[in-house]
Structures are given as C-alpha cells and as structure tokens.
Amino acid sequence: MRRHLLLLAAALLAGVALAQQPKTIDVWAIIQNSTDQTLPNMVKDFNAMHSDMQAKLTQYQNDPYKQKLIVAMGANQGPDVFFGWGGGTLKEYVDAGKVYDLTSALNADPQWKSRYPASVLAGATFDGKIYAVPINNVQPVFFYYNKQLFDKYGVNVPTTWDDLMAAVKTFNDNGIAPIALGGASKWPDLMWEEYLVDRVGGPGAFDAAASGKAGAWSSDAFIKANTMIQDLVKANGFQNGFESTTQDSNAPAALLYTGRAAMELMGSWEYGTIDNAASDFVSNGNLGVFAFPAVTGGSGDPKDIAGNLANYYSITSFAKNKDVAVQFLKDEALSDSQVIAQLKVGQVPAAAGISDLINQYGSAPDFQNFVNGLVSDAPNFQLSWDQALSPAMGQELLRNLDLLFTQQITPQQFSQNMDQAAASQ
Amino acid sequence: MVKRLDAQTTVMAALPLAFYLLFVIVPLGVAVALSFQTWNGLGPATWAGLSQWRKLFADPVVWTALGTTLRLMVYAWLIQTPVSLALGVFLAGREPYRDLLAILFFLPLLFSAVAIGLTWIYILDPSFGVLTAVAQQLHLHAPSWLGQRWVLVTLAVVISWEFIPFHTLLYQAAAQQIPAELYEAAELDGAGLLGRFRTITLPQLRYTFVTSSLLILVGSLTYFDLILVMTQGGPGYRSTVLSIYMYNEAFAKLHMGYGSAIAVLLAVLGVLLSLALLRVSGFTRMRSQLEGG
C-alpha cells in the first residue's frame, strides 16, 4: 500500500514538474554590431516577463544565416521565429507555405497593430495578408563622410553627381581613397545601382524590371546608370582592391574612420558600426552624413531613397508554440521600451509617431533627425533590390553587378544578361 | 607467415576492414551512385539518370573551374618544385649555419591551412595589409593581390609557402642518402659544381621528384581549405577551383546530386593524373638508384 502511494506521489510530482516546464520558442537572427542589443534585449525582456514561456535566440553571420534558413525551411525543422528583410525572399517562403499568417492576430489587437506604420507593414504584406512585424530601425542608404578629410582638402558636401566626381578627383590627387566599398560582398554595389537608376529614370525603371516586363532591364535608365558606375570605377572612385574587400569585415568603415577613405555609401546601421569601433571619431564630430546627390537631367526625384524598410520577425508555419511566438512579437516587437532603447543607441525605429520621440530620447538627435527626415520626406522608398526580387533573380543581379564593377562586362551586356535571366524565370 | 586464418585473425582482419569499408570505400561507391540522383540533403533522393552528368558537361562554370584548377596546379608545381629541390639539397649539405636556418625553414608546417589563410589575408589586404604598407613606404605601387588579376598567382604563392617545407623534407632526406663516392668519382673525372649537380644529384633525386610532383599535382587538384578561407572562390569565379565549386553546389545550394557528379569528376581526374604521371616518369620501369645508373 505504501509503495503505491509513493509511486502516485512521484507521478504527481513529475506531472506537476512537466506541466511547469516553460514553453520555449527558438528565434533565429543575424549577428548585429554590438551597440545594437535589440535582438538579445527582446529575448531577455520577454523571458523576464514570463515564467511559463521562454525564448531562445541564436544568431548567425549574415550570409550563413540566409543559407541555414533555406535548409531549415526545406526540412520543416527550424526556428519558431526568424529574422528577415521582407520583400521577395519573404514572399518565396510565404508562397511555399512556410510562414504563419499574422493578419488575424494583429487585427484582434489594434493597439499592437497601431505601433507599426502602414508603409512598413506593406513590406511584409502579400495578397492583403501580413506575414511579419518590424522589429528595429528604418534603414535608408546614404553617404557617410570624414569631415576632417573634407575640410583638409576643401571639399564641400556634393549635391550633384558632378560634384561627387570632382570630389573623387580631389581626393585621388591627394592620395586618399575617395569612396570605401566592400565589393567582395556584392550587395554594397547594389546601393549604387539602386540610386543611380532611380535618379536617372525614376522608380518606374526598376518597377518594370521587377514585374518581369520583357526587355525592362535594357531601358535607357539602366544603360546610363551603369555607364556612370563604370565612369566612377575608371576614375578610381573606390579604394584600391575594393573587389576583394568584404563588407562584413567592417573594413570599409575602418577606412573611413582611420582617414584612409573620404566617403562610404551604406545603410543607417553603419552608424552603429562606426560608433562602436571608433567612438572618439563620432564624438569628436568627425562623422558627417549626406543624401545621395542629384543627377542633372535625370527624371527621378532627388529625394527618393533606397534601402531596407526595417528588419522583421516572422513565425514559421511549422512552429510548435505559435501562441508563445505571437506573444513574443506582441510584447517585444517595437514595444515602447524597445523603441526607447533603440533611440538611445542612435537608431531610428520603424515605429509610428517616432518624430516626437527622437528629441526626447535620441542619443544622436542630429543624425537621427537626418535619417527620419530622409524617410518621411521621400516620395519613394525603394526596398533593396536583392530583397525585392526573387532570390534567383537577386543572385543573377549581384553576379552581374560584380562583373560590371570589375569592368568585365559592358552596360549593354549587363542589360542583356538580366533580360535573359528574367525571361528564363 | 601463417597460411590459415583462425578465429582471432578473422576478427583482427574483419574489424578494421569493416570500419574502413564503411567510412572510406562505401562512400566512394555512394558518391558515384549519388551522381545519378537528385538530392537536397534533407528529403529522399530521386533518380535522375544522366541528367546531372549532362548538366555537368554543359555547365560553363565547370569548364572555367577546370581551367582555373589546372592553372593553379601548374603555378603551384612551378613554384614549389625548384625551391624545395634547392632547399632540400642545401639542407643536406654541410654549410655551418644550416641548422639555424632549418629552424625557420619548417615553421609553416605547424599551422593549419585556415590559420595560414587568415594570416596571409591580412598580410595581403589592399587597405590594411602589411605588404601594402611596406610597398607604400618604398614608394612602390602594391597590386591588388587578391583581385581578379593576381588572385590565382597569389594563392599559388601562399599554397607554396605552406607546402615547400614538406617537400624540402623529402628532397633533404633523399639527398642525404646519395653516397659520397659518386661525387668523389665525378670530381676525379673533372666535373664542376654544376656538372656534379646535373649528373649525380638530379638523377639520384628522380624518385623523390616523381613522388613530390605527384603529391603537388594531385594535392592541388583537390585543394580547398586555403582557397575557401582566403577568397571563397572569388572575385567572381576567378579562384573557383573544382573543389570549391563542388562545395558551393552541394552544401550552399544543396544540389547534392550535381555536387556528387563534380566530386566523381575530381576523383577520376585525380586517378588519371596519378596513373599518367607514373607512366610518363618511367617509374614502373625505374632502375635501381643504388646502381648509380
């Protein structure tokens, strides 16, 4: 009799223990520069708030992350929540049925949904359904420059492309690399393409190409933009050896803050990279920013911008604890505390009503107001092409850009190759 | 020698054999089998007939990669062989400071390909590399070592840096075995320094020359570690050798069937190369070196 009681007690205890095991979710994301602690903070905060639900974060380098995600999606064995950029890549996962539809969860909680600007949600909306929520900053692309070098050689902030080319010559004459570029990673090349095509031909040029229209990649806008790019390369606009410099190594930023390069065209996240590696450079006021210059005679609005709308978290369709995942997003994705934390490290979160908060909480209000102004004044915010296009086309684009920047193909060949690739999709 | 197996020896034979078959020989067969399938590494493999092979022969990147591999092999051999030979002969001699220098000679052997690759990247970096800085001090223009024009030569130099010590060991050991009498006889015949080198040293090192060349050529056919770490096959496809292409296809894009076809191609080329080299060098008909023939 005693033995049975003991067994019963043991079973009960075990049952209670099991029942009290917290439900966990796996969150996958990329490694970000260490000033931006948003990703770990979201998880830490959530875990502290809930004893019955826990989140575990695993971070990977950018390119390996993309690979691992493809593998995991293919095997239906991966994270519950995953980091992304919206656009075409997310759409592919959605089309393959791998992403959980958040529309009803968002609509059921208007306060939650109202945290996110409609334009940012649009980057993760397909067929009227929302598949992700933004979690961090708006990421437009613009120029960073070394104020000391500009002052030393009497260069003014360029407002037109011709100004930029003149600045390139001045810096080269004085042995300074005009522009730092991480060409080996290929996607930094893309930023030049996105802006020049838009400046020359307006958003319509890329829209036509993205929609798969035949011959769209051979429009005048592309030919002219690519010619301008090669002119820049031939004028030694980029540092020596740019085609073997990777962006991930943060070498381009290092060139800028060690005074070996004068400018860098990069996304808003680079501010954090530079601040983290060389805070003196920033606090001494040597880091400047300016918007991509206008192209005289181009039909695009000089206030258009390109970049990433934000980064997003999505929930996988095969996640085992979807309720926990939804709660995680509700609690943390651009919550008030996260927004304030991001403002305090010089970010501009992609949240509604951000303009008022910058002056109150921002750690670098000049920079943050600049970024916010860029985004709110922009008639058109073009999502990075390698995210806007399907992954296969994105790969083709990066490959051809690399060949263009290293002068192995002509602008005409670029257009031909891209049209061919589009036709065979 | 015993003519029969008993229980003990059967086990003694079966255990290693089973292990070896499982991990080395069976995979060889599976690699061939996989080249006729389509497989993404996760789900089941589906039969693909000859489609992977047809794709292989029609793929321009394969031919580019093959060319790149061949060029790398030639560069690697051209750099390593004369240097290893010269160093090996030098070390076998009696120069007084030989021992001191030898300590430095063999340092590269201590580092993995990854460690070597990482160090050399930052020696060669166009912006932050020490070689670039030295060149600037000397008012010379440093080329972009890992850029499209020089990357293959640079890789060959780094690979050579890694392996010259090994081949030096081979040549040194062989040179030390050459009997002194041969040299004395040649000297008596009036042969000068170069003459003795040409008529005695080189022929006596022929066996080592073949072994070393075989190792260099077959080794650089499948060379992978250093290239992945230093260039990942770039810029573009400039340093994409066959093994890198196979890795990207199989493990980055998950085209495992296609990757297997490339792998089988690699293996076949390796075997053919080995056989050809052995045939051409007359190795199989080699007369005894000891006869001083």
Next chain:
Amino acid sequence: MARRAFRHGRRRRPLGARLVSAALAVVWALTAAFPVYYMIITSLKTQAGFFNAPLWLPPKRPTLANYHRVIFSEGITHDFLNSVVVTCAAVVIALVLSMLAAYVIVRIERRWVRWTLNLFLLGLAVPIQAVIIPVFALVNVLNIYDTLWALILPSAGFAMPITVLILANFFRDIPRSLFEAMGLEGAGHLAILRRLVVPLALPALASIGIYDAVNVWNNFLFPLVLTQSQGVQVLPTALYQFQGQFGIEVPPLMAAVVLSAAPLLALYAIARRSFLRALAGGFA
C-alpha cells in the same frame, strides 16, 4: 639516415656558389618566418596600435588583452578541448585498427589478404572532397551529425590507409624467427601482437601517430560540413568563425591563430627533428 657524407666534393665549394646558396637560404628563411613574426606581433597589439603604427614593427606597448579576450570571452578553450578530444580519439582508433590490419596483412599469406592491402592503398588516392557528400549522408544516417563522433570516425577512417601502409612496412621487417619463437610457446596472434610487435613498433607508432594527429588537428572540411553548433566546434572552424566575427579586428584574430598552433609549436620547440621526421609521413 646514417650516411651524412653528402657533399658535392671534398674540396671547399667556390665562394660564389656558397654566397648564392646562402643568400637563397636566407631569403627563404625570412619568407618562412615573416608571417609567423607578423602573427605574433599583431596578436600583441591593440586595435588602435594596429591602425596607427607601422604594421611591420612590434608594438611599443605589447598587451595580452587579445589572448585574454579569445580565451575567456570567446571560449577558445572549449574549441581547443574539442580538438584534443577528436584528435586523440581518432588517432587511437586509427592506430589500433591499423595495427590489427597490418598484422594480418603481414602474417597471413592468402590472396584476399593481399587484396586488402591494395584496398588500403586505394584509400590513399581518394581525396576527401570526392567522398564528403556521402560521408555527410552516412553521418546523418548514423544519427551522429553535429556531434564529435561525426569528426572522430571519418577522420580515423581516412587516416587508416597511410597508417596501415607504414605499419605494414615496419612489421615486415620484424624477423620471422621472433614470431615463430612466440608461436612455439603457444601464444595466439593477439598475444604476439601485444607482447612482441607493439613494443618493437613503438617508434613507428609514435611517428605515424604524430603524422595522423597533425592531419586530424588541422582538418577543416570535416568539421565545416559535418558539424554546425558552437558546442562541437574545433579549432579550424573556430578560426573561420572568428574571421567572420572579428572582421577588421586583426589582433584578436591573430591571437586565436597563435593559440590554435600552440601545441604544434610546443612540440616543434621540444623535439624538432623527430617531429619533422614524423611530419614527412612515410614519404621521406
């Protein structure tokens, strides 16, 4: 290598030739040593020192902070331990199995036994790139993917060909009379192996053991493909990951590189000649 009588002639070599060969030797010695020198001095610099001072000079104020960071913050000790475990286990397995195989090959005179030797020789010609995909599949089937066994077992397998070859060659040189003597005493094969062969073969075992150990220690493709978690990282993959993580922070990266070669550097310092002899494998 008893015959150290190698020289080009009894007379002193002409001065010109000696100068040229000396110059070339010094050039190579500097070329071999310079990257190691660079590695070490850079590992002792701060990031600011790396950016601002000449790269070819040692730091004015050397610091051990990079080593501290790599050991205590980045967990290189765990990767180091993994490397040790994998190397020791793989080498032990390879040596034991190869000893057994070599013994049978040398002692049993049957046709199929000779064939097994050829089978092992075939393994010498097989590059691991050619079979890495099937090994990946095998490791998944055996359910050891992403564990240290995924590294230990294939490494042991691929070390066997050269090990069997070297050991077989060595065993062949053991006089038959010794075997027969033990056989007359009634000793079985395992006993002969244990009491006769192994003690005699210790130098060869040590030599080929070191050769195998260095190859397993430095292997990169196996851990790259057969593991992915940080917990089972070995030094080569740890270095690769540090490269992605540190980027332009070269000093800590160089500290990691130095640490990864520390055991081999130690071996080299202690027993250079035997170590070098071992590294030449069976080829010298």
